[in-house]
Amino acid sequence: MALKEVGPMEPIRTHMQIPREELIAPGHSACQGCGHFIIVRHLLKAAGPNTIVVNPTGCLEVVTTVFPYSSWKVPWIHVAFENGGSVASGVEAAIKSLQKKGILPKDERINVVVFAGDGGTVDIGFQSLSGMFERRHKVVYVLLDNEAYMNTGIQRSGSTPYGAWTTTTPVGKRWKGEWRVRKDMMQIAVAHHVPYAATINPAYPVDMYNKMVKALKAEGPAFLHAYSPCPTGWRFDPSLTVEVARMAVLTGYWVLYEYDHGNYKVTVPVLKRKPVREFVKMQGRFRHMTEEQIKKLQEIIDEQVEHINKLVGKTVIGPVVEEQKK
């Protein structure tokens, strides 16, 4: 028996239950294969039309709202680059105040959702996000992480992975791509005592959708760290977005887990991990990497996996198992 489409903010078991109503229109000017739109489209479906979107400066903003056009079928605001957290705080505070005073209908639920990039979150928008978390605004903050400043032309951010080429970590005689380890935004969110935080990935739409539902239902700020492959900046064929996203999970590069009121859970266990090399070789941004660099990246991933296994209290992400050569 086919499962029926659900209403907004209800969990699903299969993708067949995802609401049909589209809240972001096609015809925008994003690159082919842009990961953002798989994510935003699904998350908006989970939130439903009673949602206000705050969108700091970035790819998503510029490709959806070149005046006089807009792809947004929900109310949407863009203010600047570094203030998604504080604009959303004001939106939420105003809804609260106006509902209390009866200026807005008292019993009508309005979701507030931020869609921000990695630059706008882990770098320039870090402070305003921290304030939003700490003040307990009921906002779902979605970090669309494509691991560099893609809108300005692929410059490194605090979320750029070890080894990656970007236009500001070019490969030359001295530099061989990014040499530092990215920030761990999940742990930063958790350190703010948010009730709900999770990583999501467009290759796992049901997991992604249900985490959004949980985030929307949280009694305070919720954080979703979305992995958003960027064919333009990562140098891969636009038809491979979902495969690159999936490989990130299968190699343990991107662990799908959640922090739900103090409890950690890995939602997509990977018992036999593929070596990170499998992920690296799909993308031109890692093309220059030496054996030594790949080894170092593997170590970084191993450490990250071990850390998450410790958080959940068991080995849910297993060891690297090399494919048997046939």
Add this chain to the structure above:
Amino acid sequence: MVKMVRKALTTNYAVAHAAKDSDVDVIAAYPITPSTPAAEKLAEYVANGELDAEYVHVESEHSAASALVGASAVGARAFTVTASQGLIYMSEVLYIASGLRLPIVLGVASRALSAPLSIWGDMHDIAPLRDAGLIIYFVSSAQEAYDSVIQAFKVAEDPRVHLPAIVDYDGFIMSHVTEPVDVIDREDVLKYIPKKVTWNTLNPKQPISIGTVGDPDYYYEFKYQQQVAMENAVKVAEEADKEFEKMFGRGYGLIEEYRMDDAEVAMIAYGAHAGTARVAVDKAREEGIKVGLIKLRLWRPFPTEHLMKALENVSVVGVLDRAMALGAPRQGPVVKDVISMYASDPSKAPKVASYALAIGQRDVKIEDLVAVAKQLDEFAKGKEIPNKTICIGLRE
């Protein structure tokens, strides 16, 4: 009959009181000297239930302005207070608030800018915001500050305007000085500024996109519309002041003329020093100098026609500026406006003398301004005006 209660208030408290009486819905504030007491007073009002508002304890002034943009975009009456580095820090967002046509109101207790660090009053903070697309009032008393915050909401929320507004007062000299203030009953204030959302808001029933990209085909028109709104605001501010006077018995005009009827020379002053200048005019008049004073109340939009009319019969005008404009032909933000008013027909222009004073709250005495009046008189009688700004009270 309108109910008024006389209270002893600093300008900081008067501004907070006015925000309370305007029934603001959202406040987002961050402490900075010398506006902090206003932020504290607002918190006190919310804490004890006198004001039903959401108070967002933001982590910076940049976020204060950002939160107010978000709040105003939902339809809230939004307010903050700040000063100095705080105003400069939030200025990026204030430009945007204007571009988004959101009627946020701010109280600014003007203070010097670093470096060197100075917590004392002058107008270096507000000066660069003259081109940001905000309505800017300069006020000279706690009463005027109180009344102007209420008028600012009226003007900002007017559909012909829809721009943010600043009520600027002197750090310390006004912010921390207690004066008698007649406060108006909230009900009566709200008859003057009813809670009606006149601007476009984020509403799920009628979704709109606010803050889109304006490419070369559209950006120019957006900016021009802001300028039209600014031009409209001159008339709207005048109407708002007249209506205020009719309802509450106090009006200020966009400029205030003092002993200008037969004046041969004039001073233009703003903020607290307009009061000092007034006394200086009286003293100079006793010595036979036909000097008058124009207190500039509305700086943006600039009341060009009002000012030109007031200066019609004056041969020399001295502009008393409170901020430096480093590297410019004249040191001071207002003097440049005064000079440029006459650009299309210099034959109508009086001679203009530029003065800088009270920088970093350097003390200005009545005698200093009497001396200015005398100097203006000498300029009128043919003495050459220096081709640069005259710095009062400076050790060179």
